[in-house]
Amino acid sequence: MNLTPEVVAAGTGASPARASLFAPFMQAACETYHILDPRDVAAFLAQTGHESDHLIFSRELWGPTAAQKLYEPxxxxxxxxxxxxxxxGERFCGRGLIQITGRRNYTLAAIGLELDLLNHPELLEQPEHAAMSAGWFWxxxxxxxxxxxxxxxxxxxxxxxxxxxxxxxxxxxxxxxxALGLTR
Structure with a gap:
């Protein structure tokens, strides 16, 4: 399946510029993690679109809010x-297009993505790693x-x-x- 910027924009609600930036990375994530069925791709786009506020954020907005304070031991x-x-709590706040959160999940993602996320959690904010982490999570x-x-x-x-x-x-x-031509 070819994830064009137009398909990514429709499925994530992203602006054309953000969709163009993320399309090749979303394509790579889908291919790497076998998100190939059009029904699967549609759900993946929708969920990542919502979780990232339409591909705008790859890092959780930090207050800390009352809920975020509970991330702390x-x-x-x-x-x-x-x-x-x-x-x-703040160091391992939600990052990536599906918001990987917590030291345990960063450790697992670090192994799966072969990235040093424990020392550099901010890597999940980069478009390539944000998309791949979402595919890995999926x-x-x-x-x-x-x-x-x-x-x-x-x-x-x-x-x-x-x-x-x-x-x-x-x-x-x-x-x-x-956008993917699914009728139901």
């Missing part, structure tokens, strides 16, 4: 994320099966932990399916 959320050191969490089965709400819950932004995600999914 010794909270239960910090333990779940593998954050063990003071400062881990593959590692077996999301293709949910996407091809049309289980979009369940897919959203697996990525987001809930249904935050579901209406935007579904609108992007519909646009991605249309």
């Amino acid at each position: 010794p909270s239960q959320k910090a333990r779940a994320l593998g954050n063990t050191q003071p400062g881990d 593959w590692n969490n077996k999301l293709s099966a949910l996407a091809t089965a049309g289980m979009f709400t369940t897919l959203t819950e697996r990525i987001n932990g809930g249904t935050n932004g579901l209406a935007d995600r579904q609108a992007l999914w519909d646009a991605a399916k249309k």
Whole structure:
């Protein structure tokens, strides 16, 4: 499948310039991580589009908010994320197009992507690594099966932990399916 900037823009809600920047990296991520079925590609574009606010952000906006403060040890959320050191919450905040979060997930992504993310977590902010980390997350969490089965709400819950932004995600999914020529 050829992910043109036009398809990426439709499926992610990105501006033409951002879609042109990310299209080759999204293509590479899809090829590397076997996101090849058009239904899978449509869901991947929609989810990454929402998670990155239409390919604008590859780093979580940091307050810290009340929720982000829980990323710091010794909270239960910090333990779940593998954050063990003071400062881990901000250091391993969400990055990439699917927002890899927490020391544990950065460690796994570092191995999978062969990047030194523990010493350089900011690498996931670069377009190439942002897209590849999203593909890696998709593959590692077996999301293709949910996407091809049309289980979009369940897919959203697996990525987001809930249904935050579901209406935007579904609108992007519909646009991605249309851009890819899917009739249903």
